Amino acid sequence: xxxxxxxxxxxxxxxxxxxxxxxxxxxxxxxxxxxxxxxxxxxxxxxxxxxxxxxxxxxxxxxxxxxxxxxxxxxxxxxxxxxxxxxxxxxxxxxxxxxxxxxxxxxxxxxxxxxxxxxxxxxxxxxxxxxxxxxxxxxxxxxxxxxxxxxxxxxxxxxxxxxxxxxxxxxxxxxxxxxxxxxxxxxxxxxxxxxxxxxxxxxxxxxxxxxxxxxxxxxxxxxxxxxxxxxxxxxxxxxxxxxxxxxxxxxxxxxx
Amino acid sequence: xxxxxxxxxxxxxxxxxxxxxxxxxxxxxxxxxxxxxxxxxxxxxxxxxxxxxxxxxxxxxxxxxxxxxxxxxxxxxxxxxxxxxxxxxxxxxxxxxxxxxxxxxxxxxxxxxxxxxxxxxxxxxxxxxxxxxxxxxxxxx
Numbered sequence: 001x002x003x004x005x006x007x008x009x010x011x012x013x014x015x016x017x018x019x020x021x022x023x024x025x026x027x028x029x030x031x032x033x034x035x036x037x038x039x040x041x042x043x044x045x046x047x048x049x050x051x052x053x054x055x056x057x058x059x060x061x062x063x064x065x066x067x068x069x070x071x072x073x074x075x076x077x078x079x080x081x082x083x084x085x086x087x088x089x090x091x092x093x094x095x096x097x098x099x100x101x102x103x104x105x106x107x108x109x110x111x112x113x114x115x116x117x118x119x120x121x122x123x124x125x126x127x128x129x130x131x132x133x134x135x136x137x138x139x140x141x142x143x144x145x146x147x148x149x150x151x152x153x154x155x156x157x158x159x160x161x162x163x164x165x166x167x168x169x170x171x172x173x174x175x176x177x178x179x180x181x182x183x184x185x186x187x188x189x190x191x192x193x194x195x196x197x198x199x200x201x202x203x204x205x206x207x208x209x210x211x212x213x214x215x216x217x218x219x220x221x222x223x224x225x226x227x228x229x230x231x232x233x234x235x236x237x238x239x240x241x242x243x244x245x246x247x248x249x250x251x252x253x254x255x256x
Numbered sequence: 257x258x259x260x261x262x263x264x265x266x267x268x269x270x271x272x273x274x275x276x277x278x279x280x281x282x283x284x285x286x287x288x289x290x291x292x293x294x295x296x297x298x299x300x301x302x303x304x305x306x307x308x309x310x311x312x313x314x315x316x317x318x319x320x321x322x323x324x325x326x327x328x329x330x331x332x333x334x335x336x337x338x339x340x341x342x343x344x345x346x347x348x349x350x351x352x353x354x355x356x357x358x359x360x361x362x363x364x365x366x367x368x369x370x371x372x373x374x375x376x377x378x379x380x381x382x383x384x385x386x387x388x389x390x391x392x393x394x395x396x397x
Contacts, residue, residue: 054297
Protein backbone atom coordinates (compact mmCIF):
# COMPACT_ATOMS: atom_id res chain seq x y z
CA UNK A 1 0.00 0.00 0.00
CA UNK A 2 1.37 3.40 -0.90
CA UNK A 3 1.53 5.79 2.01
CA UNK A 4 -0.67 8.78 1.25
CA UNK A 5 1.07 12.07 1.87
CA UNK A 6 -0.91 14.97 3.14
CA UNK A 7 -0.11 18.52 2.12
CA UNK A 8 0.55 21.16 4.76
CA UNK A 9 -2.61 22.95 3.77
CA UNK A 10 -4.74 19.81 4.09
CA UNK A 11 -3.42 19.09 7.59
CA UNK A 12 -3.98 22.72 8.62
CA UNK A 13 -7.54 22.68 7.28
CA UNK A 14 -8.32 19.43 9.08
CA UNK A 15 -7.00 20.77 12.40
CA UNK A 16 -9.05 23.92 11.87
CA UNK A 17 -12.20 21.80 11.46
CA UNK A 18 -11.48 20.01 14.72
CA UNK A 19 -10.46 23.14 16.61
CA UNK A 20 -13.24 25.38 15.30
CA UNK A 21 -15.95 22.91 16.36
CA UNK A 22 -14.68 23.06 19.94
CA UNK A 23 -14.04 26.79 19.89
CA UNK A 24 -17.43 27.85 18.54
CA UNK A 25 -19.41 25.53 20.80
CA UNK A 26 -17.28 26.56 23.79
CA UNK A 27 -17.99 30.22 23.09
CA UNK A 28 -21.69 29.53 22.50
CA UNK A 29 -22.07 27.56 25.74
CA UNK A 30 -20.31 30.23 27.76
CA UNK A 31 -23.25 32.54 26.94
CA UNK A 32 -25.14 30.52 29.57
CA UNK A 33 -22.75 31.64 32.30
CA UNK A 34 -24.88 33.45 34.87
CA UNK A 35 -28.13 32.61 33.03
CA UNK A 36 -28.63 28.86 33.45
CA UNK A 37 -31.81 27.56 35.18
CA UNK A 38 -29.86 26.65 38.33
CA UNK A 39 -26.41 27.20 39.80
CA UNK A 40 -25.51 23.54 39.20
CA UNK A 41 -26.36 23.84 35.52
CA UNK A 42 -24.56 27.13 35.28
CA UNK A 43 -21.42 25.38 36.56
CA UNK A 44 -21.95 22.38 34.30
CA UNK A 45 -22.40 24.37 31.11
CA UNK A 46 -19.53 26.71 31.93
CA UNK A 47 -17.23 23.77 32.70
CA UNK A 48 -18.15 22.01 29.45
CA UNK A 49 -17.42 25.31 27.68
CA UNK A 50 -14.06 25.49 29.46
CA UNK A 51 -13.11 21.98 28.36
CA UNK A 52 -14.06 22.80 24.77
CA UNK A 53 -12.08 26.03 24.72
CA UNK A 54 -9.10 24.16 26.18
CA UNK A 55 -9.36 21.58 23.40
CA UNK A 56 -9.68 24.38 20.85
CA UNK A 57 -6.50 26.02 22.17
CA UNK A 58 -4.53 22.80 21.72
CA UNK A 59 -6.01 22.01 18.30
CA UNK A 60 -5.67 25.54 16.91
CA UNK A 61 -2.09 25.80 18.17
CA UNK A 62 -1.41 22.57 16.28
CA UNK A 63 -3.14 24.06 13.21
CA UNK A 64 -0.96 27.16 13.46
CA UNK A 65 2.15 25.00 13.73
CA UNK A 66 1.13 22.93 10.71
CA UNK A 67 0.47 26.12 8.77
CA UNK A 68 3.92 27.46 9.61
CA UNK A 69 3.01 31.15 9.32
CA UNK A 70 3.63 31.94 12.97
CA UNK A 71 -0.06 32.08 13.94
CA UNK A 72 -1.01 30.62 17.32
CA UNK A 73 -4.44 29.65 18.67
CA UNK A 74 -5.27 33.25 19.65
CA UNK A 75 -4.34 34.60 16.22
CA UNK A 76 -6.52 31.96 14.56
CA UNK A 77 -9.44 32.42 16.95
CA UNK A 78 -9.51 36.20 16.95
CA UNK A 79 -7.95 37.08 13.61
CA UNK A 80 -10.00 35.09 11.12
CA UNK A 81 -13.22 36.25 9.51
CA UNK A 82 -16.38 34.20 9.39
CA UNK A 83 -15.72 32.62 5.96
CA UNK A 84 -12.44 31.16 7.25
CA UNK A 85 -14.09 29.21 10.05
CA UNK A 86 -14.39 25.48 9.40
CA UNK A 87 -16.78 24.40 12.15
CA UNK A 88 -19.94 22.44 11.41
CA UNK A 89 -23.22 24.36 11.41
CA UNK A 90 -24.60 22.55 14.47
CA UNK A 91 -22.18 24.14 16.94
CA UNK A 92 -22.95 27.73 15.91
CA UNK A 93 -26.70 27.39 16.43
CA UNK A 94 -28.20 29.69 19.05
CA UNK A 95 -28.69 28.36 22.58
CA UNK A 96 -32.48 28.76 22.59
CA UNK A 97 -33.86 27.45 25.86
CA UNK A 98 -32.19 24.83 28.06
CA UNK A 99 -33.92 22.02 26.11
CA UNK A 100 -32.52 23.27 22.82
CA UNK A 101 -29.01 23.60 24.32
CA UNK A 102 -29.14 20.06 25.70
CA UNK A 103 -30.37 18.67 22.36
CA UNK A 104 -27.42 20.31 20.57
CA UNK A 105 -24.96 19.14 23.24
CA UNK A 106 -26.17 15.57 23.04
CA UNK A 107 -25.94 15.47 19.23
CA UNK A 108 -22.51 17.10 19.14
CA UNK A 109 -20.94 15.21 22.07
CA UNK A 110 -22.14 11.90 20.57
CA UNK A 111 -20.37 12.78 17.32
CA UNK A 112 -17.26 14.20 18.99
CA UNK A 113 -16.86 11.26 21.35
CA UNK A 114 -16.92 8.79 18.45
CA UNK A 115 -14.53 11.03 16.49
CA UNK A 116 -11.97 11.60 19.26
CA UNK A 117 -12.02 7.93 20.20
CA UNK A 118 -10.88 7.10 16.66
CA UNK A 119 -8.39 9.95 16.50
CA UNK A 120 -6.47 8.68 19.55
CA UNK A 121 -5.00 6.23 17.00
CA UNK A 122 -4.05 8.99 14.54
CA UNK A 123 -0.64 8.71 12.88
CA UNK A 124 -0.17 12.41 13.64
CA UNK A 125 1.30 12.64 17.15
CA UNK A 126 -0.26 15.99 18.00
CA UNK A 127 -3.74 14.83 16.94
CA UNK A 128 -3.41 11.52 18.82
CA UNK A 129 -2.18 13.15 22.03
CA UNK A 130 -4.70 15.99 22.07
CA UNK A 131 -7.57 13.59 21.41
CA UNK A 132 -6.38 11.11 24.06
CA UNK A 133 -6.72 13.96 26.53
CA UNK A 134 -9.94 15.38 25.11
CA UNK A 135 -11.86 12.13 24.67
CA UNK A 136 -12.12 11.72 28.44
CA UNK A 137 -13.64 15.17 28.75
CA UNK A 138 -16.01 14.58 25.84
CA UNK A 139 -17.20 11.30 27.34
CA UNK A 140 -18.20 13.21 30.44
CA UNK A 141 -20.03 15.86 28.36
CA UNK A 142 -21.89 13.07 26.63
CA UNK A 143 -22.91 11.51 29.95
CA UNK A 144 -24.14 14.87 31.20
CA UNK A 145 -26.13 15.54 28.02
CA UNK A 146 -27.53 11.98 27.92
CA UNK A 147 -28.71 12.28 31.55
CA UNK A 148 -30.54 15.48 30.68
CA UNK A 149 -32.10 14.10 27.50
CA UNK A 150 -33.58 11.32 29.63
CA UNK A 151 -34.57 13.65 32.46
CA UNK A 152 -36.28 16.20 30.21
CA UNK A 153 -37.70 13.64 27.76
CA UNK A 154 -39.11 11.49 30.56
CA UNK A 155 -40.06 14.51 32.69
CA UNK A 156 -43.09 16.77 32.46
CA UNK A 157 -45.15 17.53 29.34
CA UNK A 158 -43.43 20.88 29.11
CA UNK A 159 -39.88 19.56 29.50
CA UNK A 160 -40.54 16.92 26.83
CA UNK A 161 -42.09 19.43 24.43
CA UNK A 162 -39.18 21.83 24.82
CA UNK A 163 -36.60 19.11 24.36
CA UNK A 164 -38.37 17.75 21.26
CA UNK A 165 -38.57 21.28 19.86
CA UNK A 166 -34.84 21.64 20.58
CA UNK A 167 -34.06 18.49 18.63
CA UNK A 168 -36.40 19.63 15.84
CA UNK A 169 -34.27 22.75 15.45
CA UNK A 170 -31.09 20.71 15.13
CA UNK A 171 -31.92 17.59 13.10
CA UNK A 172 -31.15 19.32 9.81
CA UNK A 173 -27.55 19.88 10.92
CA UNK A 174 -26.80 16.26 11.85
CA UNK A 175 -26.02 15.05 8.31
CA UNK A 176 -23.19 17.54 7.86
CA UNK A 177 -21.16 16.04 10.71
CA UNK A 178 -21.03 12.67 8.92
CA UNK A 179 -20.46 13.92 5.40
CA UNK A 180 -17.27 12.81 3.63
CA UNK A 181 -15.46 15.12 1.25
CA UNK A 182 -12.09 15.33 -0.52
CA UNK A 183 -10.31 16.57 2.60
CA UNK A 184 -11.69 13.91 4.92
CA UNK A 185 -10.82 11.25 2.34
CA UNK A 186 -7.26 12.58 2.16
CA UNK A 187 -6.74 12.68 5.95
CA UNK A 188 -8.28 9.22 6.32
CA UNK A 189 -5.99 7.84 3.61
CA UNK A 190 -3.00 9.26 5.50
CA UNK A 191 -4.27 7.62 8.73
CA UNK A 192 -4.32 11.05 10.33
CA UNK A 193 -8.07 11.53 10.33
CA UNK A 194 -11.19 9.47 10.02
CA UNK A 195 -13.96 9.36 7.42
CA UNK A 196 -16.94 10.99 9.14
CA UNK A 197 -19.36 8.53 7.54
CA UNK A 198 -17.72 5.66 9.45
CA UNK A 199 -18.75 7.27 12.76
CA UNK A 200 -22.44 7.30 11.92
CA UNK A 201 -23.38 3.82 13.13
CA UNK A 202 -21.91 4.48 16.58
CA UNK A 203 -23.80 7.78 16.70
CA UNK A 204 -27.03 6.10 15.60
CA UNK A 205 -26.88 3.38 18.24
CA UNK A 206 -26.23 5.89 21.01
CA UNK A 207 -29.08 8.09 19.81
CA UNK A 208 -31.39 5.10 19.74
CA UNK A 209 -30.40 3.92 23.23
CA UNK A 210 -30.77 7.32 24.89
CA UNK A 211 -34.03 8.14 23.07
CA UNK A 212 -35.34 4.79 24.17
CA UNK A 213 -34.53 5.59 27.82
CA UNK A 214 -36.10 9.01 27.43
CA UNK A 215 -39.28 7.59 25.88
CA UNK A 216 -38.73 9.67 22.73
CA UNK A 217 -39.08 8.70 19.11
CA UNK A 218 -36.47 9.49 16.49
CA UNK A 219 -38.26 11.27 13.65
CA UNK A 220 -37.43 10.96 9.98
CA UNK A 221 -34.47 13.30 9.59
CA UNK A 222 -34.97 16.29 7.28
CA UNK A 223 -32.66 17.02 4.36
CA UNK A 224 -29.26 18.14 5.67
CA UNK A 225 -28.00 21.67 5.42
CA UNK A 226 -24.25 21.72 4.91
CA UNK A 227 -21.47 24.15 4.06
CA UNK A 228 -19.82 24.95 7.39
CA UNK A 229 -16.70 22.92 6.56
CA UNK A 230 -16.22 25.15 3.49
CA UNK A 231 -16.87 28.39 5.37
CA UNK A 232 -20.52 28.87 4.36
CA UNK A 233 -22.13 29.55 7.70
CA UNK A 234 -25.51 30.53 9.08
CA UNK A 235 -25.98 34.15 10.11
CA UNK A 236 -25.54 33.12 13.75
CA UNK A 237 -21.77 32.64 13.51
CA UNK A 238 -21.06 36.23 12.54
CA UNK A 239 -22.80 37.51 15.66
CA UNK A 240 -20.95 35.02 17.84
CA UNK A 241 -17.59 36.06 16.37
CA UNK A 242 -18.40 39.73 16.76
CA UNK A 243 -18.80 39.21 20.52
CA UNK A 244 -15.78 36.91 20.79
CA UNK A 245 -13.39 38.95 18.64
CA UNK A 246 -14.33 42.51 19.41
CA UNK A 247 -11.93 43.15 22.30
CA UNK A 248 -8.79 41.63 20.73
CA UNK A 249 -9.56 43.39 17.45
CA UNK A 250 -10.18 46.73 19.12
CA UNK A 251 -6.94 46.48 21.11
CA UNK A 252 -4.63 44.28 18.97
CA UNK A 253 -1.77 42.75 20.90
CA UNK A 254 -3.01 44.05 24.26
CA UNK A 255 -1.85 42.09 27.29
CA UNK A 256 -3.14 42.03 30.86
CA UNK B 257 10.82 15.99 42.63
CA UNK B 258 11.19 16.46 46.39
CA UNK B 259 11.59 20.17 45.87
CA UNK B 260 8.41 20.43 43.83
CA UNK B 261 6.46 18.71 46.62
CA UNK B 262 6.45 22.14 48.24
CA UNK B 263 4.50 23.68 45.33
CA UNK B 264 0.79 23.69 46.21
CA UNK B 265 -1.96 23.30 43.63
CA UNK B 266 -3.54 26.76 43.20
CA UNK B 267 -7.11 25.41 43.43
CA UNK B 268 -6.55 22.78 46.13
CA UNK B 269 -3.67 24.17 48.18
CA UNK B 270 -3.80 21.24 50.61
CA UNK B 271 -2.16 19.17 47.88
CA UNK B 272 1.11 19.60 46.05
CA UNK B 273 1.41 19.40 42.29
CA UNK B 274 3.41 16.19 42.81
CA UNK B 275 0.68 14.56 44.90
CA UNK B 276 -1.87 15.46 42.24
CA UNK B 277 0.23 13.68 39.63
CA UNK B 278 0.72 16.82 37.55
CA UNK B 279 4.52 16.66 37.74
CA UNK B 280 5.34 13.56 35.70
CA UNK B 281 9.10 13.50 35.58
CA UNK B 282 12.26 15.43 36.26
CA UNK B 283 15.07 14.92 33.77
CA UNK B 284 18.64 16.10 34.28
CA UNK B 285 19.92 15.84 30.73
CA UNK B 286 18.53 18.02 29.28
CA UNK B 287 17.27 19.66 32.49
CA UNK B 288 13.49 19.44 32.12
CA UNK B 289 10.41 19.14 34.29
CA UNK B 290 7.51 17.38 32.59
CA UNK B 291 4.03 18.41 33.60
CA UNK B 292 0.67 17.20 32.36
CA UNK B 293 -2.56 19.22 32.58
CA UNK B 294 -5.52 17.74 34.43
CA UNK B 295 -8.06 19.08 31.90
CA UNK B 296 -7.45 20.66 28.48
CA UNK B 297 -9.03 23.90 29.60
CA UNK B 298 -8.03 23.91 33.26
CA UNK B 299 -7.28 27.58 33.95
CA UNK B 300 -4.93 26.56 36.77
CA UNK B 301 -2.46 25.05 34.31
CA UNK B 302 -0.75 28.39 33.66
CA UNK B 303 -0.65 29.23 37.37
CA UNK B 304 0.85 25.83 38.09
CA UNK B 305 3.54 26.33 35.47
CA UNK B 306 4.35 29.75 36.91
CA UNK B 307 4.52 28.36 40.46
CA UNK B 308 6.88 25.57 39.39
CA UNK B 309 9.00 28.10 37.49
CA UNK B 310 9.22 30.27 40.61
CA UNK B 311 10.17 27.32 42.80
CA UNK B 312 12.92 26.25 40.39
CA UNK B 313 14.26 29.78 40.05
CA UNK B 314 14.23 30.30 43.82
CA UNK B 315 16.48 27.27 44.17
CA UNK B 316 18.90 28.35 41.48
CA UNK B 317 17.56 25.92 38.91
CA UNK B 318 17.00 28.44 36.12
CA UNK B 319 18.46 26.00 33.59
CA UNK B 320 15.46 23.68 33.94
CA UNK B 321 12.77 24.12 31.33
CA UNK B 322 9.17 23.09 31.83
CA UNK B 323 7.61 20.92 29.17
CA UNK B 324 3.89 20.18 28.94
CA UNK B 325 3.34 16.57 28.01
CA UNK B 326 -0.17 15.57 26.90
CA UNK B 327 0.37 11.86 26.51
CA UNK B 328 -0.25 9.68 28.37
CA UNK B 329 -3.23 11.77 29.44
CA UNK B 330 -3.49 12.69 33.10
CA UNK B 331 -5.68 10.39 35.14
CA UNK B 332 -6.93 10.55 38.71
CA UNK B 333 -5.16 7.21 39.22
CA UNK B 334 -1.96 9.27 39.49
CA UNK B 335 -3.08 11.04 42.65
CA UNK B 336 -0.86 9.55 45.35
CA UNK B 337 -2.21 7.65 48.37
CA UNK B 338 -1.09 10.49 50.61
CA UNK B 339 -2.75 12.94 48.23
CA UNK B 340 -6.04 11.06 48.56
CA UNK B 341 -5.87 11.22 52.36
CA UNK B 342 -5.17 14.95 52.19
CA UNK B 343 -8.09 15.48 49.82
CA UNK B 344 -10.43 13.76 52.28
CA UNK B 345 -9.06 15.76 55.21
CA UNK B 346 -9.61 18.92 53.13
CA UNK B 347 -13.29 18.00 52.63
CA UNK B 348 -13.10 16.61 49.09
CA UNK B 349 -14.05 12.99 48.43
CA UNK B 350 -11.14 11.43 46.52
CA UNK B 351 -11.76 9.54 43.27
CA UNK B 352 -12.18 5.81 43.92
CA UNK B 353 -13.65 4.20 40.82
CA UNK B 354 -16.11 1.43 41.58
CA UNK B 355 -16.34 2.22 45.29
CA UNK B 356 -19.32 3.92 46.95
CA UNK B 357 -18.67 7.63 47.48
CA UNK B 358 -18.03 8.30 51.18
CA UNK B 359 -18.83 11.65 52.81
CA UNK B 360 -15.52 13.30 53.77
CA UNK B 361 -17.20 14.75 56.89
CA UNK B 362 -18.88 11.73 58.52
CA UNK B 363 -17.67 8.83 56.38
CA UNK B 364 -21.17 7.64 55.45
CA UNK B 365 -21.62 6.11 52.01
CA UNK B 366 -25.28 7.17 52.05
CA UNK B 367 -24.59 9.91 49.52
CA UNK B 368 -25.94 11.21 46.22
CA UNK B 369 -24.69 13.23 43.28
CA UNK B 370 -26.22 16.69 43.01
CA UNK B 371 -24.47 17.82 39.86
CA UNK B 372 -21.92 16.34 37.52
CA UNK B 373 -19.80 19.47 37.76
CA UNK B 374 -18.68 21.38 40.84
CA UNK B 375 -16.56 24.41 41.53
CA UNK B 376 -13.81 23.35 39.11
CA UNK B 377 -13.71 21.07 36.05
CA UNK B 378 -12.15 18.27 38.10
CA UNK B 379 -14.90 18.08 40.72
CA UNK B 380 -18.59 17.10 40.97
CA UNK B 381 -21.10 18.19 43.60
CA UNK B 382 -22.36 15.59 46.04
CA UNK B 383 -24.47 15.58 49.18
CA UNK B 384 -24.36 13.36 52.25
CA UNK B 385 -27.79 11.98 53.16
CA UNK B 386 -26.69 11.17 56.74
CA UNK B 387 -25.08 14.40 57.96
CA UNK B 388 -26.71 16.44 55.13
CA UNK B 389 -23.46 18.22 54.30
CA UNK B 390 -22.80 19.04 50.66
CA UNK B 391 -19.31 18.22 49.45
CA UNK B 392 -17.10 18.20 46.37
CA UNK B 393 -16.02 14.93 44.88
CA UNK B 394 -12.95 14.63 42.70
CA UNK B 395 -14.28 13.16 39.43
CA UNK B 396 -12.82 9.84 38.30
CA UNK B 397 -11.06 10.80 35.11
